[in-house]
Amino acid sequence: MNDLIFRQVRILDGSGGAEFIGDVGVSDGRINEVGTVTQGLAAKGREIRAPGSILCPGLIDTHAHDDGAFFRHPGMQFKLSQGVTTVVSGNCGFSAIPADPSKDSVAASGGILAGLEGEFTDLDGYYAAALARKPAINNMMLVGHNTVRSLVMGDNKGIPSDSEMQQMQQHVSHALAQGACGFSSGLIYRPGRYSDTAEVTELAKMAAPFDALYTTHMRNEGDRLLEAVEESLQIARDSGVHLHISHHKAAGKSNWGKVRESLQRVDAALSAGQPVTLDVYPYTAGSGRMIEYFNLDRVSEELAGVVRIASCKAFRHYEGRMLVDIAAAENTSLTDLVIKILTAPFGDRTLCIHFIIDEADVETNLAHADMMVGSDGIPDLRGKPHPRLFGTFPRVLGYYVRERGVLSLPEAVRRMTSLSAKTFGLSERGEIKPGYWADLLLFKPDEVIDQATYDEPKTEAAGIDMVVVNGQVALEAGQHLGVGGGQMLRYRRAPFGHSV
Numbered sequence: 001m002n003d004l005i006f007r008q009v010r011i012l013d014g015s016g017g018a019e020f021i022g023d024v025g026v027s028d029g030r031i032n033e034v035g036t037v038t039q040g041l042a043a044k045g046r047e048i049r050a051p052g053s054i055l056c057p058g059l060i061d062t063h064a065h066d067d068g069a070f071f072r073h074p075g076m077q078f079k080l081s082q083g084v085t086t087v088v089s090g091n092c093g094f095s096a097i098p099a100d101p102s103k104d105s106v107a108a109s110g111g112i113l114a115g116l117e118g119e120f121t122d123l124d125g126y127y128a129a130a131l132a133r134k135p136a137i138n139n140m141m142l143v144g145h146n147t148v149r150s151l152v153m154g155d156n157k158g159i160p161s162d163s164e165m166q167q168m169q170q171h172v173s174h175a176l177a178q179g180a181c182g183f184s185s186g187l188i189y190r191p192g193r194y195s196d197t198a199e200v201t202e203l204a205k206m207a208a209p210f211d212a213l214y215t216t217h218m219r220n221e222g223d224r225l226l227e228a229v230e231e232s233l234q235i236a237r238d239s240g241v242h243l244h245i246s247h248h249k250a251a252g253k254s255n256w257g258k259v260r261e262s263l264q265r266v267d268a269a270l271s272a273g274q275p276v277t278l279d280v281y282p283y284t285a286g287s288g289r290m291i292e293y294f295n296l297d298r299v300s301e302e303l304a305g306v307v308r309i310a311s312c313k314a315f316r317h318y319e320g321r322m323l324v325d326i327a328a329a330e331n332t333s334l335t336d337l338v339i340k341i342l343t344a345p346f347g348d349r350t351l352c353i354h355f356i357i358d359e360a361d362v363e364t365n366l367a368h369a370d371m372m373v374g375s376d377g378i379p380d381l382r383g384k385p386h387p388r389l390f391g392t393f394p395r396v397l398g399y400y401v402r403e404r405g406v407l408s409l410p411e412a413v414r415r416m417t418s419l420s421a422k423t424f425g426l427s428e429r430g431e432i433k434p435g436y437w438a439d440l441l442l443f444k445p446d447e448v449i450d451q452a453t454y455d456e457p458k459t460e461a462a463g464i465d466m467v468v469v470n471g472q473v474a475l476e477a478g479q480h481l482g483v484g485g486g487q488m489l490r491y492r493r494a495p496f497g498h499s500v
C-alpha cells in the first residue's frame, strides 16, 4: 500500500535523463513504485495531482554551515522552502564536532556556527541532540580542521607536535568512524591558515580508509588561486582521498576569468584519474566573518569598497548598508570605519557580504559537469544575510536554467541530487528509484525562481509546490508543516539510529 501517490507528474529522476510522465508511490518513508503504480492507497493516504509540475529528488545543499541551525532553527525554513531536503554541514573547516562542552563552542567560527548548545562531544552526541529537536530536513556532516585544531592547539600558530598531531588525527578518525563524510578545511581562516600543507595532508589521510572526502575552502581564491588548486590536488593525492573544492571562484576584479584555468587543472587531474568535484553558489558576492578578510594594520580600501554589512551586533543600524555609504554618512574614511566596526565589543562577530565575483565566472562554473551547488548560506537570521541562504537552488533552476540556458533542467537536477548524493555518500538518496528514501520536490518549472534579494534576503522562493522529507510532506504551497521528519546521515551507511 502507498501512503502517497503522485499521479501523472513530469518525473526527472535525478539521473540526468530526460523527463517522463508517470506515477510515483511512496510507502513507509521510501519510494515504493515509479512509473506505474499498482498498489492501492492506504486508508490515511493521499493522492496528489499536479499536471505540469515536475517531481524530482529533494535537492542537496553540498555546502552548508547549518551545524548550529539544527539547534536554533530546526524548521530549517530557509532550506526547506527552496526544495532542499539534505544539507552537508561542517564546511570550511568549521564543524560542531569534536566539542568540549566546557569551552565556547563558537570560539573558532565566530558567528558562523551560532546556535550550538548542548553537552555533546562527538558526532553521535551531536546527532542525538540534533534529532531530539525534530529537524525538518536531513543533515550529513564533515569534520572540520579549524575546529579540531583549535580544540587541540588553541591559538598556537606553530606546527603541531607529534602528540598534538596524534590527538587531531584521532578526532578526525573518530568522527569518520561515526559516519562523517569527510574532512573539511578552511585555509584562509584562523587557525587553518597557520597550518602547512603537510599538516593538512596528515589529517586528510584519516579519510582514506573510509574512502571519504577531503573538502576545502582553499588557501587562496584570488591572486594565488591556481597555486591553491595545486596544493589542494596535492593534498588529496598524497592522502589518497577524493578532493572536493568548495565554492569555486576567482575573487577580486584582477582575477576574474581565472576560473577557466582553474577548471582546466581540475580537468587535467580528472583525466589523470584523480577524483575531483566542486561546488559553487550562484551569486557574485561572497559572505563570511568580516574580521577574516581585513588586516587591521593595513586595511584594503579596495575590498572595503565592495563590502556590505550583513549582521553586526555592535552596530545594528549598519546592517544592510555598504561601508562606502556608512563612511560617507559619518564623514569618515573606509579604513577608520573598518577598524571601528571590528574593534568594537562583539565587532569580531560581524558578518559581511563582499561583491568580489564576476557573473561570467558563475556561468563558467555552472557549465562544468562536475560542479554541484552549495549555498554557503550562513544561517544568522538577524540583520540582512546573504540572499543565497534562501535563494540558491530556485535561482539555479529559474535564472540559470530557464532564463539563461546555462545548463539543461535534467542536468541541473542531476547536479543537485544524484551527483551530490553519490559524492557525499548519501545512501539511497538523490534519485527517484524504488527502495530509495522518499525525499522529493514538486515544483513548477515555468515559475520557480528565487525572490531573496540583498535588501530583502529572507524572502522565500516562488514555484515550489511541495517538499517531501523521508516520505512525509514537510512543506506544501508555502506552508511549513512542522513534521520534523529529518534524519542525521552517515556516509554510505544507514542514517543515525537506523540499522538498515
Ligand code: ZN
Residues within 6 Å of the ligand: 091, 092, 186, 217, 246, 247
Ligand atoms: Zn568557505
Ligand code: CU
Residues within 6 Å of the ligand: 063, 065, 091, 092, 217, 246, 376
Ligand atoms: Cu563555507
